[in-house]
Amino acid sequence: MPELPEVEVLVRHLRPLLKNKAIRSVAVRRARVIAPTRLGTFRRWLRGAKFLGVTRRGKYLLFELRAVGSRESFTLLGHLGMTGRMFLAPKKSPLPKHAAVVLELGRERFVYEDTRYFGRLTLDISAAEKLGPEPFSKGFNPPAFAQALSRSRQAIKVKLLDQSLVAGVGNIYASEALFRARISPALPARKLNTEQVRRLHRAIREALAQAIRFGSTVPLRFEGEKRDGLFYFGRDPGAPDYYSERLLVYDRKDQPCVRCKSPIKRIVQSARSTFFCPRCQPSRG
């Protein structure tokens, strides 16, 4: 369930639930997800520590914690990879098959589960320090964006996945932003003109903001077992299905473009699917 909007919605959900809760015990069921932190180190730092807050940077979750009797706080870094989930569940509730880390909080437990184990929950925060600007920050502006694009011959769609360019855009919202900006995903990054850079800058913000708004509005079930193609969160049974109105091009191969009715095309770039409308997003023009 990754990409910035999903992480943002999750962080807003977890923040009040975790605030001031202390970790009574730590269970690491899959050591790879805490790497490169060692098991002993991980347990020593977390056991007894209290959650002060939760924030987001790109697709990362930053848990601020403080050890008992200490005035210094430290950061636990989370990432959901492709299939990660983080949620609170009642104490002794059945653990999912791929529960990777479980933190006992008293009446409740914090569960990080991840089917493919591509995600992380670690004390090594170096990955988050290499990220580019947050999409809603002043640091992400058209001139700086243009400058960053100007040195790359890569297709703009591929370049958007580079987290040092702008943090948080993933495979879904890269296609969505390019559709909104009416720019071909195959256009080399350095070929975008000033107007296109402006449109793309705006489209990225709009695609992400709209998704956050959507995720904040719809009832979500964070501990869900199954993905539902909606937010990749679980959803309450019977909740209305807004999926058809949510994503404009992603996963819509052969379906009519919402703007011009031409069939949406799927291409592969750097071994990943890209969806676009060949008429609204022409290679030239």
Next chain:
DNA sequence: CACCATGTTCCTTG
């Protein structure tokens, strides 16, 4: 069996 999947990192090549 084949192909697909929301991500990042490491290794190689130019």
Next chain:
DNA sequence: CCAAGGAACATGGT
């Protein structure tokens, strides 16, 4: 040193 491409990681759905 840098940019770019591809494999690897691990599991499940269709």
